Amino acid sequence: MSFKKNKYVIIKKAISRDLASFVANYFCMQKQVYDTCSQSKYISPFEVLLGYYEDKDDQIPNTYCQYANIAMETLMLKCQPEMEKVTGLKLDPNYSYARIYKKGDELKRHKDRFSCEISTTMNLGGDDWPIYLEPSGKEGMKGIKVDLKPGDML
Numbered sequence: 242m243s244f245k246k247n248k249y250v251i252i253k254k255a256i257s258r259d260l261a262s263f264v265a266n267y268f269c270m271q272k273q274v275y276d277t278c279s280q281s282k283y284i285s286p287f288e289v290l291l292g293y294y295e296d297k298d299d300q301i302p303n304t305y306c307q308y309a310n311i312a313m314e315t316l317m318l319k320c321q322p323e324m325e326k327v328t329g330l331k332l333d334p335n336y337s338y339a340r341i342y343k344k345g346d347e348l349k350r351h352k353d354r355f356s357c358e359i360s361t362t363m364n365l366g367g368d369d370w371p372i373y374l375e376p377s378g379k380e381g382m383k384g385i386k387v388d389l390k391p392g393d394m395l
Contacts, residue, residue, distance in 0.1 A: 244328050248376040251387060252327060255320055255363065255394035262391065265366035267312050268339055272305045295340075300348060306340040313337035316363070320394060324361060332359060342370060350375070350384075364389035 244250045275291040278284045284291065292307035307313075317337045325332050335356050342348075350373075353360060362372060372395065373384030387395055 249374055249395060250327050251389070252323060252394045253390075254392050255323060256316070256392045258392050260392070261363075261365045264312050264316060265391070268307075268310065268341065268365070271307070271310065272341055275305065300351065301340065301342070301346050304340055304343060304346055306338065308338050309336060310339050313339045320361065320363070323394075324359070328359060330359065342367065344368075361394050362389070363394045364391050366391045 271292060275284075275293075278291065279286070289308075292305055292310070295301055295304050295306055314334075314337050317334050321332060321334060364370075369388065372387045372389065374387060374395075375382045375384045389395060
């Protein structure tokens, strides 16, 4: 599949299932640490270094997420050479963002900000959760269903 033609590509087994599972478990434990520290009032409710829960103004309310998690930043750098190969572009890493989706969560159709001009989505584990793409950007178009397995990258 051509990145330039379709504006996206699926990279099967971009990382091993073992690495995906390790990072997923790490991030779930990070959430547990945040929950424990928050509930015990060990951290300020305004502290975001350990992550935070999106509120009603964000894309998926009451869902744990984090910018610049060290494991995710490391994973971004690990995947950069493969992304450059597939896109044919020299990429400058900007940031990582991770979220733990839960049953009932729905990421509504949206357009990422400019700094996400070239971005990736990776399945690290959990239940099947298809992603729908509409690369033309036209409203009302039926999306292309993409199923990623743990370790696959879009």
